Amino acid sequence: MSRKASSKLINLDQLFKVVIWLIPLSITAIFIWILSDIVIGGIGQISWAFLTTNPLDAGRDGGIAPILVSTFLILAVCLVASVPISIGTAILLAEFTPNQNWFGRLVRRSLDVLAGVPSIVFGLFGNAFFAQTLGLGFSILSGGLTLACMVLPILIRSTEAGLRAVPQEYRLNSAALGISKTSTLWHLLLPAATPGLLVGLVLGLGRAIAETAALIFTSGYVDRMPTSLLDSGRSLSIHIFDLSMNVSGGDSNAYGSALILILILLIINAIAAWLGSKYNYLYD
Amino acid sequence: MKKKFFTLLAVSLSMGLGVAACNPVNPNSKSTKLTLTGSSTVAPLVGEIVKRFEAENPEVRIDVQTGGSSRGLADVSQGLNDIGMISRSLKDQEKTQFQSYAIAQDGIGIILESSNPVQKLSDQQVVDIYTGKIDNWQQVGGENAPITVVNKAEGRSTLELFLKYFDLNNSTIQADVIIGDNQQGIKTVAGNPHAIGYVSIGAAERDISQKVPLKLLSVGGIDATTATVQNGSFPLSRPLNLVTTETPSGLTKEFIEFAQSENVHDLVEAQNFVPVTSSKLVYAP
Numbered sequence: 001m002s003r004k005a006s007s008k009l010i011n012l013d014q015l016f017k018v019v020i021w022l023i024p025l026s027i028t029a030i031f032i033w034i035l036s037d038i039v040i041g042g043i044g045q046i047s048w049a050f051l052t053t054n055p056l057d058a059g060r061d062g063g064i065a066p067i068l069v070s071t072f073l074i075l076a077v078c079l080v081a082s083v084p085i086s087i088g089t090a091i092l093l094a095e096f097t098p099n100q101n102w103f104g105r106l107v108r109r110s111l112d113v114l115a116g117v118p119s120i121v122f123g124l125f126g127n128a129f130f131a132q133t134l135g136l137g138f139s140i141l142s143g144g145l146t147l148a149c150m151v152l153p154i155l156i157r158s159t160e161a162g163l164r165a166v167p168q169e170y171r172l173n174s175a176a177l178g179i180s181k182t183s184t185l186w187h188l189l190l191p192a193a194t195p196g197l198l199v200g201l202v203l204g205l206g207r208a209i210a211e212t213a214a215l216i217f218t219s220g221y222v223d224r225m226p227t228s229l230l231d232s233g234r235s236l237s238i239h240i241f242d243l244s245m246n247v248s249g250g251d252s253n254a255y256g257s258a259l260i261l262i263l264i265l266l267i268i269n270a271i272a273a274w275l276g277s278k279y280n281y282l283y284d
Numbered sequence: 285m286k287k288k289f290f291t292l293l294a295v296s297l298s299m300g301l302g303v304a305a306c307n308p309v310n311p312n313s314k315s316t317k318l319t320l321t322g323s324s325t326v327a328p329l330v331g332e333i334v335k336r337f338e339a340e341n342p343e344v345r346i347d348v349q350t351g352g353s354s355r356g357l358a359d360v361s362q363g364l365n366d367i368g369m370i371s372r373s374l375k376d377q378e379k380t381q382f383q384s385y386a387i388a389q390d391g392i393g394i395i396l397e398s399s400n401p402v403q404k405l406s407d408q409q410v411v412d413i414y415t416g417k418i419d420n421w422q423q424v425g426g427e428n429a430p431i432t433v434v435n436k437a438e439g440r441s442t443l444e445l446f447l448k449y450f451d452l453n454n455s456t457i458q459a460d461v462i463i464g465d466n467q468q469g470i471k472t473v474a475g476n477p478h479a480i481g482y483v484s485i486g487a488a489e490r491d492i493s494q495k496v497p498l499k500l501l502s503v504g505g506i507d508a509t510t511a512t513v514q515n516g517s518f519p520l521s522r523p524l525n526l527v528t529t530e531t532p533s534g535l536t537k538e539f540i541e542f543a544q545s546e547n548v549h550d551l552v553e554a555q556n557f558v559p560v561t562s563s564k565l566v567y568a569p
Contacts, residue, residue: 217351250467
């Protein structure tokens with residue numbers, strides 16, 4: 001190879017290096033830009049009173065206490081309904097149906113379709129089914145169950161991936177020791193698949209907590225402190241949407257609420273990471 | 285691990301049973317609970333009125349839900365709510381089915397970014413801009429720049445009112461940007477010196493006082509201010525109405541009367557709307 005050609009190659013190398021660095025840098029820059037915009041706009045609003053008082057003057061003044069409570073209740077309903085169903089379906093898909101089985105493929109395909117359905121469709125479905133057919137009305141229960149339908153695909157697919165990642169030798173060894181399939185599942189496979197489930201939970205919760213369209217027709221718009229799961233309750237995302245879109249002069253509290261929403265997301269991420277490392281430590 | 289899974293399972297099962305046991309609740313069956321649905325323009329105002337009403341009547345619970353004027357009418361005709369909220373007058377063919385009670389007045393003003401040199405547009409010029417016959421600001425005395433036409437999404441009552449006043453058809457409008465709510469319209473025009481849009485005058489006035497770079501143009505020679513909306517001279521205005529199918533009675537009547545009373549005029553003004561002069565009110569019989 002001539003000297004000229006090799007120096008050309010080195011230049012090309014340098015160019016690639018720059019490009020490869022630029023891409024992640026620009027992505028990080030966008031994230032930091034959004035984050036700092038929200039922090040700058042919202043930090044002045046955050047105080048203990050903001051977290052513990054009721055909204056006043058259509059949300060321009062006062063705090064977000066009932067909205068925080070509603071948000072957590074909606075998420076709790078969503079988790080309680082979706083986690084058992086997801087684990088069950090994931091076990092069926094990963095452990096009890098062979099890879100090429102028609103039924104497994106049908107379930108997987110429908111989950112993939114479900115994952116791509118726009119959230120407003122879930123909202124209208126939730127309104128028609130949970131709120132009207134089941135008579136739950138605009139309520140935290142309707143909202144939480146609608147979100148559960150929405151996060152099912154994410155939860156199931158990531159739990160399934162977690163189960164499939166467990167080496168086949170585990171199952172064989174367990175069978176060789178005469179341990180039943182059920183015991184293997186409970187004591188070996190599920191704990192080993194927990195990190196996968198946690199990843200799914202973080203992704204699912206992230207999607208759920210940011211949801212507006214699916215909730216406006218199910219959990220509703222009421223910003224009173226909820227007293228039961230059958231009360232309507234406004235979620236943080238709807239509060240932010242309403243303040244920035246319908247209430248003139250609501251921007252500063254919208255920023256404050258957005259900052260709280262992001263903090264909650266970061267905390268959920270941190271808890272999941274911590275739980276994941278704890279499980280890995282216990283079962284490795 | 286096992287225990288945790290069983291607890292989860294038990295909780296979700298019992299919740300499922302609880303769900304099944306709940307029968308559809310007729311919103312009219314309890315006289316201490318009301319549900320209102322409809323216009324996202326009216327909802328924040330009614331929400332504030334509700335808070336004051338609940339404070340005076342602690343046994344009452346009123347839920348306010350949004351979704352647009354059309355939804356408010358659909359819900360009230362299907363009995364899904366007790367009162368609908370619409371941000372327009374009833375159309376003639378709707379008057380046989382619904383009754384409306386005005387609680388406030390809202391004017392719609394045409395807005396430009398404040399650095400735009402254009403100070404005035406005639407009704408015909410507005411029509412020509414929205415139908416694409418005029419597409420450069422130079423043609424109406426402005427800079428040489430293309431006009432960004434901001435229009436409202438289908439189903440918004442601001443759009444219907446705008447179309448009716450200017451005698452336009454939505455399919456002939458050449459819009460560059462389609463927006464949903466007032467605030468979105470304000471943000472779009474405030475961020476684009478060549479844009480034109482139309483929003484609630486109260487909202488625009490409030491944002492202008494907070495130094496958002498906007499200006500309101502007069503319509504039909506009348507200044508766009510809350511004062512001209514209140515005295516009825518501003519042509520492009522709309523009432524915010526509560527709607528029922530039957531003649532209101534009981535709690536429904538009490539609430540409508542409260543929402544029309546002078547007790548709530550400060551709330552109406554705080555939401556940038558204009559209280560209805562009492563001589564023009566239609567009261568619940």
